[in-house]
Amino acid sequence: MKKFLLFSIIAGLIASCTVVKQGEVGVKRKFGKLSSNISDAGLVSFNPFTTTVIKVPIRTVNQEVKLNLPSKEGLTIESEISILYNIAKDKVPFILEDVGENYERVLIMNVFRSAAADVTAQYMAKDMHSGMRGQIENQIQDRMHESLLERGFIIERVLMKSIKLPAELSRAIERKLQAEQEAQQMEYVLDRERKEAERRRIEAEGTRDAQKILAEGLVREIIELRSIEAFRELANSPNTKIIITDGKTPYLINNQKD
Incomplete structure (x- = not known):
């Protein structure tokens, strides 16, 4: 009898308590009427014959x-x-x-x-x-x-x-996206070709300007100087040569070793 009474008391205590978890709150409802008090996380006691505890999550x-x-x-x-x-x-x-x-x-x-x-x-x-x-x-x-x-x-x-x-x-959206990607690729190719053409134009202009400067610099005095230098190099050469010249510009027509 004592064991039964003790068991009943323990069961009653367990039935009259509930646990409100973290991220929840509890609200007691007694005889159908809600309490304005809010129970935070933890052990909450109540009368199981008259009251229930409604648990509501307040976490995300x-x-x-x-x-x-x-x-x-x-x-x-x-x-x-x-x-x-x-x-x-x-x-x-x-x-x-x-x-x-x-x-x-x-x-x-x-x-x-x-x-x-x-x-x-x-x-x-x-x-x-x-x-x-x-x-x-x-x-x-x-x-x-x-x-x-x-x-x-x-x-x-x-x-x-x-x-x-x-x-x-x-499918229509996929086709459109594919067309846009192809257009972007073509624009990239065209842009690369334009840059290459611009590079070639600048290179050609540089070559032309260099030739122009060189041509403007070939005055008579410079030509005569280059001729004297050429005579000097020919005179120092051990090879036999036949040279036709008017005294100003050498013209080499044979260059054979002895």
């Missing part, structure tokens, strides 16, 4: 949604989107009383679907698959923030993880 929650979104041209885009949000701690009793424990399905998801459809309907389907995706995400987040902030929900981010375009549109 990731809600993933698969949704068909409309585009500006009337197409349906399959998408997978993550909603990152958290709940303001002091708003938890109000949320439970005003919306209930199913606040995510009742409120957050409905607001998200409406905001997402309104935003994507302003964009072409290809925009959701391009660099404008971030802009679309921010606009959806802003609309949700406007509707939910006063009610205690903080929308941290909206992330479009996956976008599946209609097959024909996807």
